[in-house]
Amino acid sequence: MEKFIVQGPCRLKGSVEISGSKNASLPILAATLLFDDVVELKNLPNVKDIYTMLSLLESLGSKVKINKQKKIIKIYKSKKIKTFASYNLVKTMRAGILVLGPLIAKYKQAITSLPGGCSIGARPVNHHLNSLKKMGMKYFIKKGYIHAKVDKTLTGNLIRLPKISVGATENLIIASCLAKGKTIIKNCAIEPEIKDLSNFLIKAGAKIRWIGKRTVEIIGVKSLRSISYNVMGDRIECGTFCVAAALTEGNLKIKGFNPKLINTELNILKQTGAKIQLKKDEINIKGNNIIKNIKHIKTKEYPAFPTDLQAAFMVLLCKAKGRSIISENIFENRFMHVAELRRLGAKINTKKNKAFIEGNTKFEGAELMSSDLRASVALVLAAVTAKGKSIINRIYHLDRGYENLEKKLSKIGAKIKRIS
Numbered sequence: 524m525e526k527f528i529v530q531g532p533c534r535l536k537g538s539v540e541i542s543g544s545k546n547a548s549l550p551i552l553a554a555t556l557l558f559d560d561v562v563e564l565k566n567l568p569n570v571k572d573i574y575t576m577l578s579l580l581e582s583l584g585s586k587v588k589i590n591k592q593k594k595i596i597k598i599y600k601s602k603k604i605k606t607f608a609s610y611n612l613v614k615t616m617r618a619g620i621l622v623l624g625p626l627i628a629k630y631k632q633a634i635t636s637l638p639g640g641c642s643i644g645a646r647p648v649n650h651h652l653n654s655l656k657k658m659g660m661k662y663f664i665k666k667g668y669i670h671a672k673v674d675k676t677l678t679g680n681l682i683r684l685p686k687i688s689v690g691a692t693e694n695l696i697i698a699s700c701l702a703k704g705k706t707i708i709k710n711c712a713i714e715p716e717i718k719d720l721s722n723f724l725i726k727a728g729a730k731i732r733w734i735g736k737r738t739v740e741i742i743g744v745k746s747l748r749s750i751s752y753n754v755m756g757d758r759i760e761c762g763t764f765c766v767a768a769a770l771t772e773g774n775l776k777i778k779g780f781n782p783k784l785i786n787t788e789l790n791i792l793k794q795t796g797a798k799i800q801l802k803k804d805e806i807n808i809k810g811n812n813i814i815k816n817i818k819h820i821k822t823k824e825y826p827a828f829p830t831d832l833q834a835a836f837m838v839l840l841c842k843a844k845g846r847s848i849i850s851e852n853i854f855e856n857r858f859m860h861v862a863e864l865r866r867l868g869a870k871i872n873t874k875k876n877k878a879f880i881e882g883n884t885k886f887e888g889a890e891l892m893s894s895d896l897r898a899s900v901a902l903v904l905a906a907v908t909a910k911g912k913s914i915i916n917r918i919y920h921l922d923r924g925y926e927n928l929e930k931k932l933s934k935i936g937a938k939i940k941r942i943s
């Protein structure tokens with residue numbers, strides 16, 4: 524199994540190019556099932572989850588052509604589409620559930636593996652299923668698979684999501700594009716990746732209109748036209764490098780991402796003492812030698828603070844002068860990194876969904892274990908700022924979502940090596 528060896532501490536300086544967004548690419552890839560002709564996608568990140576989704580599409584009958592150098596992927600539809608999404612592919616990546624909406628909308632039937640739980644929480648898909656049911660999908664669950672069909676066609680309806688869910692919003696938007704009539708979805712997630720998905724579908728001829736802050740109206744069309752689309756930059760990767768600069772008294776020019784989309788995170792970083800200058804698609808961020816504590820960060824749906832950056836910000840707050848609190852309000856078990864950070868010297872206590880971070884930590888290198896994607900990158904950040912050598916095991920979690928992390932970090936001054 525591959526691991527990282529990190530020698531710290533170091534200051535990170537230079538420029539970083541942000542890769543394409545994993546969380547925007549996955550629903551866009553699933554949505555290609557709606558098309559009859561080729562779709563060209565640019566700027567997809569070169570990460571494991573994207574290849575898992577491509578394998579899932581291939582298993583359903585799509586043909587995939589990849590030009591890795593130019594970062595262009597073309598997806599062609601074969602005449603023989605299958606509608607069976609296997610456990611083997613869905614179990615490693617929960618976003619596999621996103622093929623259910625397009626399969627049922629376009630092919631009227633699907634047998635899709637129910638995603639299992641994962642280390643950060645149970646992550647049920649009840650809102651995906653109940654909402655599609657309101658549009659006419661019938662289903663039953665047997666031996667871990669959702670057996671779904673629709674008699675004639677999905678029919679538009681007024682749907683109010685009982686809970687804000689990124690995946691359920693995406694599945695519903697995608698399915699509604701080919702449904703009969705008008706669908707209105709209320710209480711939608713409005714993450715920038717969802718806006719990227721709707722921009723992609725609109726470009727292909729879908730009739731999607733955001734008619735309120737969390738309300739979208741979709742009028743079904745017969746078919747979508749072949750297009751080429753450039754996927755947005757990765758919001759979480761961008762936030763991670765911003766933390767890296769603040770944490771190491773570094774100085775980074777972060778390119779390829781619209782700073783307006785991470786306003787909440789940048790405001791918190793300013794409060795910790797980082798100096799930030801913004802340009803159109805660029806962030807210049809300089810870390811201060813004194814990191815100020817933050818009274819309370821609460822993870823919440825966009826535009827509030829994202830759960831996917833909770834672990835990275837916790838590392839930063841460990842080094843702050845004073846006590847901070849983080850509340851995790853999205854997932855029930857997302858403090859797996861805490862025990863590992865304690866091994867590096869952090870003083871953090873958790874009670875229910877709150878982490879109490881003492882601050883003033885001088886991290887010292889140690890051997891660590893990654894538990895999930897976002898926790899892994901937090902361990903890397905902590906190791907970069909820790910004195911001495913750290914070994915980070917199970918970095919396959921990290922490879923699911925961060926493109927060339929060690930290359931990007933080495934280029935800005937980190938001493939990090941991947942070994943088998």
Ligand code: UD1
Nearest residue numbers: 546618646647648649650651687688689690691831853854
């Ligand atoms: C997406 C992101 C993930 C991010 C998360 C929250 C992708 C591929 N993944 O995951 O990186 O951490 O949003 O921003 O984009 N829930 C239910 N029933 C449902 C669906 C969700 O109870 O049917 C609950 C979940 O268990 C969780 C909360 O709602 O507690 C939010 O989950 P959701 O927004 O759906 O997350 P994902 O789409 O899985």
